[in-house]
Amino acid sequence: MSSFPAVLRSEWTKIRTVASTTWTLVAALVVTVGVSAGLCAVFNATFNDMPKEQQVTFDPTLASFAGMTLGQLAMIVFGVLVVGTEYSSGMIRTSLAAVPRRASFLAGKLIVATGLALVVGLVTSFLSFFLGQAILGDRSIGIDEPNVLRAVVGAGLYMAMIALFSMGVATILRSSMLSLGILMPFFFLVSTILGAVSATRKVAQYFPDQAGSKIMQVVPGAMDSGEAPYGPWGGFGIMALWVLASVLGGYLVLKKRDA
């Protein structure tokens, strides 16, 4: 059994020495913070034109994470590439020859990458929150208000979970292109559209992103989000189950199939 700290060190070297790590994570941060700030400015400017209902349920916390829908795509790319480049470059054979225990190999890779995603996610969520609140001015909310800190930390956790989910999917599919081809449209189009149509919302609310993003919400039912049969942590739990399934599936594929 290779000593696990050694595997972690090795994976850390791998992740910090490829250019894609930097640009995907920077993109995740910049896009999330930037788009959120922009949307907050729009909300602020057009607040009085909003329907009464929306004005009542306006959730300044959630508003400051409005860019997450776009920013998470960069996180998906990060997660997919961390695993996918092993396969596309052929490095996987060298890697597995060095660390033949599939469980150690996968755990090492996922822990390091998810840890990094979590750090970037938390930085992003706090930046996004404070910048958003600064822009919202009078309508802003303080971090010490009830549930707000949970939402901000939750947003960081959400980004890490999205990355981990993508890594699991990429391990199952063993290809960056295929994984991106499935995940990007799913999160950007399918989930959003199905979530917006009331007929399909009942199903779509159990999708990982929709369930998981509940944790960023402080005011229930804010921004047309509708009522869900689960709370913020319940939603996060649903997302965690998705993530668990993808990682477990990835592990089984890695163990059973020829590299």
Place this chain on the structure above:
Amino acid sequence: MIEAVGLTKRYGAKTAVDQLSFQVRPGHVTGFLGPNGSGKSTTMRMILGLDRPTSGSVTINGLPFRQLPNAQRHVGALLDAKAVHGGRRARRHLLSLAQLSGIPEKRVDEVLAVVGLQDVSRQRTKGFSLGMGQRLGIAAALLGDPQVLLFDEPVNGLDPEGILWVRTLMRRLAAEGRTVFVSSHLMSEMALTADHLIVIGRGRLLADMGTQEFIAHNSAGFARVRAADNDHAGRDALGEALTKAGGRVLQEPEGTLRVTGLDLPRISDLAHEAGVRLWELSPHRASLEEAYMRMTQADVEYTSTEDPRAELWEPEPLTVPAWEDGLQAPEVPRGAFFAPPPPGAGGQPFLMPSNPGELAGTDRTTTEDTREETR
């Protein structure tokens, strides 16, 4: 016939090909050798009109490639096996090439049969192995039944049967009076294939001569002489006699002698005079690899440094025999590497010392020395 006159190619300050003049004649397989980065590929590309020479010219049958009418009927080239659209089927790929130059369709099936791809001709080429891709590339080169053929590393990825086949094919094409120009890094393979060699280094012509001549010119062969095993005194006497007659003698671990500087009849006579019974007296030529290494030693771009364990490397060290009395060892042509296997190939390789005097002392200096030569 390919003819280069003062062919030069500069990329900025770097001169890749420098005033190269040579002729590749029909009826021979001409090998094109040179270290990595010596300008081989650039030259090949200029021959095919893919790169423009900075100055000088290269012609095929008297015309620059771009002015050849229906070039595919004159010149066939295998440059890169993977230069095929992966989604196409093998036959369709060749057919489209054939149609471009008005070659009849039945020729496509002919060349597919020649290269042994008839059974997979309807498969998409992206599923092809490197060896199959190579065969397809050769098929494309043969399509126009051209008089001039260029091959760049043709045996790449082929299995032993394929290698033998390509070698036979090239020799047959040359025997039919075609011009066959082939580049390769595999010296042992080239020695079996090419009758004529063009060697370049740093873009300049280093040699343009027959393969046999090239080997004879750049390295020394030796005679392997074995006295009867039960006659140690005889062996020593023979060694002494050979040395006195001006031969240079080294000893293999089991006692067999290697003699340079004397021809076989002379050795035979000396043995006879000394009353020594011989159990072997065989001529050994140097290998093309050895000859090539000597010629190009100054022109290599990426060199491997020697392993720190290098001094452990000589599984079969040669020794200067006792009768030399530790005297000044005679000068032997320096920088030899591996002696050739016995004629017909397949023998054990052995190290030829660069300087017998050093061999007698420490192995370390010899390896140091050999390394110098490798560069």
Place this chain on the structure above:
Amino acid sequence: MIELEGLTKRFGAKTAVDHLSFQVRPGVVTGFLGPNGAGKSTTMRMMLDLDNPTSGTVRIDGKHYRDLPEPLKHIGALLDAKAMNGGRSAYNNLLCLAQSNRIPERRVAEVLDLVGLTAVAKKKSKGFSLGMGQRLGIASALLGDPEILMFDEPVNGLDPEGILWIRNLMKGLAAEGRTIFVSSHLMSEMALTADHLIVIGQGKLLADMSMADFIHKNSRSYVRLRSPQQERLKDVLHEAGIDAISVPATGVLEIDGVAVERLGELAAQHQIVLHELSPQRASLEEAFMRMTADSVEYHAHAPGEPGLPPGPGPADNAARPADAPAWGTGYEATRKGGQ
């Protein structure tokens, strides 16, 4: 030491590797030969536990690969020059491998220097030529200073200097008592490198023997004699009951099946001057072709010409001494005409 026991791999209905059992021993370079599709790569991948065998086992120093605590310190492998991440520098590619097996970082610079890549260590490996990629792969195999080394087509893409270097390296490592297992399609190269051969065809073991035995068993060997007293020599041979075949116009006699020592003694006894007395062996290529003739997947045929040359020996062997006939051809000719 690598031990294979009943190793089998099936892909659906096709059996790629079929009950393969052999050992790769330390101290010698063991060549691994077989036609395309014989199952060489699959076998090597199973040795590294990259493919799961359908049945049978591979043991590395008595252990399963997965149970090796730090496998790179036991076995280093070059399977594929492109098995590195091109977006990472050569140095970093090796560094992450070193770290995973707790190999000190200075070893990375050491092996890069050894393979001659120090100057491009910080460059991304995707810009590497095939030969440089190959060197990087060799560096990764040497990283853990392992006792067992596996090389799949190591000279692929190397230039002559690199080919000479890797051959010396392999022989040197074997001389240190390490286990060296190398596959190649280049018979002429293998003949210079390997001491022992394992040959497979259609997934089955065809031969496991020393190079000399392999060539001896699968081809013809004979002794070449030249003498200024050829007529007397012929008489003497005839008296001794030895059949000699004379090659026309060269003054060469070829003798099958008689030890070179006996011929030497015979000549000495009768005071016959010999100008050549050389034992000849066939090439590895020829021996290999004979053995595997039945198990080749893609046969190339020139119209009206069989894929394999007839008779012993590549008929047009340009490496022969200038004065010698293509050996084997003369033999065939005289066999038919002279007897």
